[in-house]
Amino acid sequence: MRDEGEIFVVHRLLDEQILDSDGKRCGRVDDIELRGSPPRITAVLVGEALYPRRLPKRLRHLARRLAGPERWGANALRVPWEEFDEIGATLRLRRKAEELGLGEGDDPERWMVRRLPWN
Amino acid sequence: MKSVLKIALGIIAALGGFLDIGDIVFTTQAGALYRYDLLWAVVLGVVGIAIYAEMCGRVAAVTGRPVFDVIRMRMGFGLGLVALVASTFVNVLTVAAELGGLAIVLQLLFDAEYSLFVVLATVGLVIVVALLPFGGIERVFGYCGLLMLVFIATAIHQGPDWGEVAHGFVPSLSDSKLYLYFVVGVFAAALMPYEVHFYSSGAVEEGWDESNLRENRLNAIVGYALGGILACSLIVVSGFLFHPVGVDPTDLGTAALPAQGAFGETGLLLALGGILFCVGGAAIDSSFAASYNLAQFLGWEWGRYRGPKKAPRFTVSWLVFLALAVMIALSGINPVEITEYSVVLAVVALPLTYFPILMIAGDRSFMREHANGMVSTTLGWLYFAVIVVLALAAIPLLLMTNGGGG
Numbered sequence: 100m101r102d103e104g105e106i107f108v109v110h111r112l113l114d115e116q117i118l119d120s121d122g123k124r125c126g127r128v129d130d131i132e133l134r135g136s137p138p139r140i141t142a143v144l145v146g147e148a149l150y151p152r153r154l155p156k157r158l159r160h161l162a163r164r165l166a167g168p169e170r171w172g173a174n175a176l177r178v179p180w181e182e183f184d185e186i187g188a189t190l191r192l193r194r195k196a197e198e199l200g201l202g203e204g205d206d207p208e209r210w211m212v213r214r215l216p217w218n
Numbered sequence: 219m220k221s222v223l224k225i226a227l228g229i230i231a232a233l234g235g236f237l238d239i240g241d242i243v244f245t246t247q248a249g250a251l252y253r254y255d256l257l258w259a260v261v262l263g264v265v266g267i268a269i270y271a272e273m274c275g276r277v278a279a280v281t282g283r284p285v286f287d288v289i290r291m292r293m294g295f296g297l298g299l300v301a302l303v304a305s306t307f308v309n310v311l312t313v314a315a316e317l318g319g320l321a322i323v324l325q326l327l328f329d330a331e332y333s334l335f336v337v338l339a340t341v342g343l344v345i346v347v348a349l350l351p352f353g354g355i356e357r358v359f360g361y362c363g364l365l366m367l368v369f370i371a372t373a374i375h376q377g378p379d380w381g382e383v384a385h386g387f388v389p390s391l392s393d394s395k396l397y398l399y400f401v402v403g404v405f406a407a408a409l410m411p412y413e414v415h416f417y418s419s420g421a422v423e424e425g426w427d428e429s430n431l432r433e434n435r436l437n438a439i440v441g442y443a444l445g446g447i448l449a450c451s452l453i454v455v456s457g458f459l460f461h462p463v464g465v466d467p468t469d470l471g472t473a474a475l476p477a478q479g480a481f482g483e484t485g486l487l488l489a490l491g492g493i494l495f496c497v498g499g500a501a502i503d504s505s506f507a508a509s510y511n512l513a514q515f516l517g518w519e520w521g522r523y524r525g526p527k528k529a530p531r532f533t534v535s536w537l538v539f540l541a542l543a544v545m546i547a548l549s550g551i552n553p554v555e556i557t558e559y560s561v562v563l564a565v566v567a568l569p570l571t572y573f574p575i576l577m578i579a580g581d582r583s584f585m586r587e588h589a590n591g592m593v594s595t596t597l598g599w600l601y602f603a604v605i606v607v608l609a610l611a612a613i614p615l616l617l618m619t620n621g622g623g624g
Binding site (some may be wrong): 113114115116117123124125126127129145150153154155158188189202204205206207209210 | 281283290295298528529530533
């Protein structure tokens, strides 16, 4: 991070859209890792496996069964805080999404979309 | 000058695309049952969509954020997910209603099975989306939707008692549950959230910034006011023709009959053509709104301009939503009923998306000097109250009136 100033973590960072260095949308801030004392942001966590724990307690169990890591694989990525370039109007990475393993769900090879007629 | 022309053309296209199956079903029935009494509910709904669309367009232009981006940011994952699920359910139901409506109109024009036309209409829309560039699609459907102007001509031709029509703009309530159901229905049909979500995502895709704020305001005020006149004319022509004789237009084709009464075969064809393009355009908008919402909420790449290769999950989800809608349209439920459910449930889900937009539009840390001022704040909260009241009343009324069946 270039800017060492204050941010409101939940207001401004949690759930924010992540863009890579090309401006490609590659996930949202699903959780935030804090370490040290006083705590500092060390990483941003991204991935479907984090969704169940964002839900109220009662629903978590059900959500894990339907969409949890046991079923879909532990798809969660840890993106070190240093990888981020700016948190201004948008949250941008210094590198391309592919280099960090982000946005793999939007790999066209996965979806056979190359065969669609309007490519 | 060029930009004025561009804005004017945009508004004309939006006018042609304002009406959808929900407006047609609810206004025609409201006219037949209550003559001009529910005109005020159209005005209430049109002002509502203008306020909502203006805020969403302004947020999109200033922050570059479409509606479900804001919802995820402001409501978080859990509550935002509730808004997403509710909106998606309503959107898919709306797509099903529009596809069913297309099939009924095609049935009136050509003789074949309803289910065949549902499939043909869907395939036709996919081909249109695949082949035409996006700005082009909106304009084609928008301009052809202007055929609906035949309903304004019909109203003038019929020559109703204009004093009585004017009286319909004075709000009135009654203890008839069916009347209240139609207040909710006519209001909600004018304020279908998918139109606004589609609009705000389109603004982000076109790279709107602060220089588009004037265009945004004009779209909201002039565009929706003109669209509202069209919706009012549907009530007037139906009220003039059907109310005195007590016809209950449960069939979509009935909506086009007043134009035939006034202008013969030509009038009928113009009206059916107008309905076809309005409903077809609405099917495209509502299905894309569903994919926009999902992709924005989950942080996927999205966009019609990006194409399937750059936004595969967005494109695949669009095809899946379309397929679900086809299944609902073919399930044997009457399309008019699907329409009524989609409209009434849309207002139930609306507070969940309206509220975060109201919050962010007033937040100076995001909107700077473009945050809601005194007027926008007052109107915004006033309408939030109206929407919440109608959302709470909607389901009991739907059940008590047996879905408007009386």
